[in-house]
Amino acid sequence: MPVAVLRARAYLSRVAEPPAPGLAALAAEVGAVEAADRVRRGEVSERVAAETAARRAVERADADLATAAAAGVRLLVPEHPDWPGEPLADLAACGVPDLAPPVALWVRGPGSLARMCVRATGVVGARAATGYGLHVAAEFGAGLVDGGHTVVSGAAIGIDGAAHRGALGVDGPTVAVLACGADRAYPAAHQGLIARIAASGLVVSEYPPGSVPARHRFLVRNRLIAGLSAATVVVEAGLRSGATRTASDAATLGRPVLAVPGPVTSGVSAGCHRLVREGAVLVTRVEEVLEELGPIGAHLAADPPGERRATDALDPVGRLVHDALPAREAREVGWLAREAGVPVGSVRVALVDLERRGLADHRNGRWQLRPERLRTGGGG
């Protein structure tokens, strides 16, 4: 992964407020480095110019990468194998500007987003959930994990939190997509929960480090929950709510929407009931969700679920350094530090760990990737 690409994507990540359909399309068309250069020079279409006018002079890529790294956050770019390309492809393909794909994702945690999204289900719902809804969300969170799924949600109070906790309770993979920087924790009451998610799963955001959770960003964020998930389950939602917006996004992407019913006397079940009346699948048990998802997960399966990669257990800095390691021509630590955007001291620590795992080789102070055929599997 050339650092030039990371820097370009970091720049693009800050230069436009998502969703930025013009910018996303430009980067996909000409590549991130060229797109960033054109934006800097102002040699772009009117649409991209409008998207980037306010911030095109903001050159904070290196600073953002460093801030991120310090907080354990790394920049995941479409050029990286961990990018969930297939799940997110529908965001561009659907042609809806509001659902434009992100130009990059800032992620925190040990998980590989691509692999976590091979079988991922969004579980979303009301903040003002009832005890009934929280119970169902936690059951679904745990049950989805038992069924081999990653639970994707928004870390909000209420249904989101219960779904994440259900997954964490059975030591399962869960992804929290935030409406603020991945280095932050919002809502504050979920600081501990978000830290637990970052410790075993992934905290994801398209907003650069330090970004605040502005109101409109919650709705914009929802398209990523829908996009990363093979299907979206709504557990309690008001008629006009963020969760029904996520469901609507999922439907636009051609993904199944599933809804949990509740008493017709409950306002926070009204959104679920309307979704069912509009075509969503009513689900009462996790088995029914899995039944709906089986073939879809299989369809999206770039990797068979459960297959492990040697890089799974790396910490964020380890990944950056690993990504920077050349396959053929061995390089010095200083070169790797520049390429990975990581301080020299941290690179040295990471290289020792990579060597221990059988992922890196060195000779005469120069490092490179250990060829696949020589790998022992290493420690875990």
Added chain:
Amino acid sequence: MPVAVLRARAYLSRVAEPPAPGLAALAAEVGAVEAADRVRRGEVSERVAAETAARRAVERADADLATAAAAGVRLLVPEHPDWPGEPLADLAACGVPDLAPPVALWVRGPGSLARMCVRATGVVGARAATGYGLHVAAEFGAGLVDGGHTVVSGAAIGIDGAAHRGALGVDGPTVAVLACGADRAYPAAHQGLIARIAASGLVVSEYPPGSVPARHRFLVRNRLIAGLSAATVVVEAGLRSGATRTASDAATLGRPVLAVPGPVTSGVSAGCHRLVREGAVLVTRVEEVLEELGPIGAHLAADPPGERRATDALDPVGRLVHDALPAREAREVGWLAREAGVPVGSVRVALVDLERRGLADHRNGRWQLRPERLRTGGGG
């Protein structure tokens, strides 16, 4: 209405245990009188012979009509204009033996079944209903009446009773289809409720007077609830329950099935949820039921709802006598008594009332129908 037809249908009503598809088809093909004669003589197909073998010698037509009349019950036959022919036609048309149409219906109450079924909705559900379910059933019962519908149900404990009570609470029309004789009240705890239904609506049964509510009759009865209703709403039902059977019958008849959701943690909502998953329409409010039914009611409308007939307000004996009155050749009271199967004294009382209402004329001690063109509309 020739009394010979009434007697024949009364005989057919007792000669076979419903559903009796062979017998129903025979009566439809050759007429009730001829069908009864053939059954008596044993000159029938193997199928009809099997249906009627056990009881073909039971000649209780007159006794049943008298017992019924004494209890305020009249025999409604397919040859009568009050027969809900269009709603029930699907029972024969669907070709499912278990859904064979009744050969006659014993009815108690002032309503015209045909007119009540122009816009009729079945509301059925669990005996072991929750407070939530009872609340919703009562709301739907009242709301359907407000929307111009008759509420059809089975007078059972639980959802059925709540639906009837909801309708009665707003002085609306409601039909109770029983699994025992229409002269009886089952369950005993609903004796008062069934009496109230008979006082303003209709209590209906295909079983002759005195019939006991044998277990299998509840399921057999359910096809009539489905058949009399333009649509069936299920409010709480277990997975394998009478209410889901009614829903299944309705679906077989091509009628919409609507189901009210509830908590997924409630066993008596499980049947409703399964119905929705299998294609039933989820409904949360009466307005949604009415929305579903509007065009169907219109389609079934043999009579515009609300149009009154001069015979609407007659009591059961008055109806029998009215039905016996010849249109052309005037007859004596003794003849009418035999024809109507009503004691002479009762016939005299009824004739006075019919004359007062402008429905009967007499000359030289002989009575006949007053021609339509001479009717004044009478009292009501």
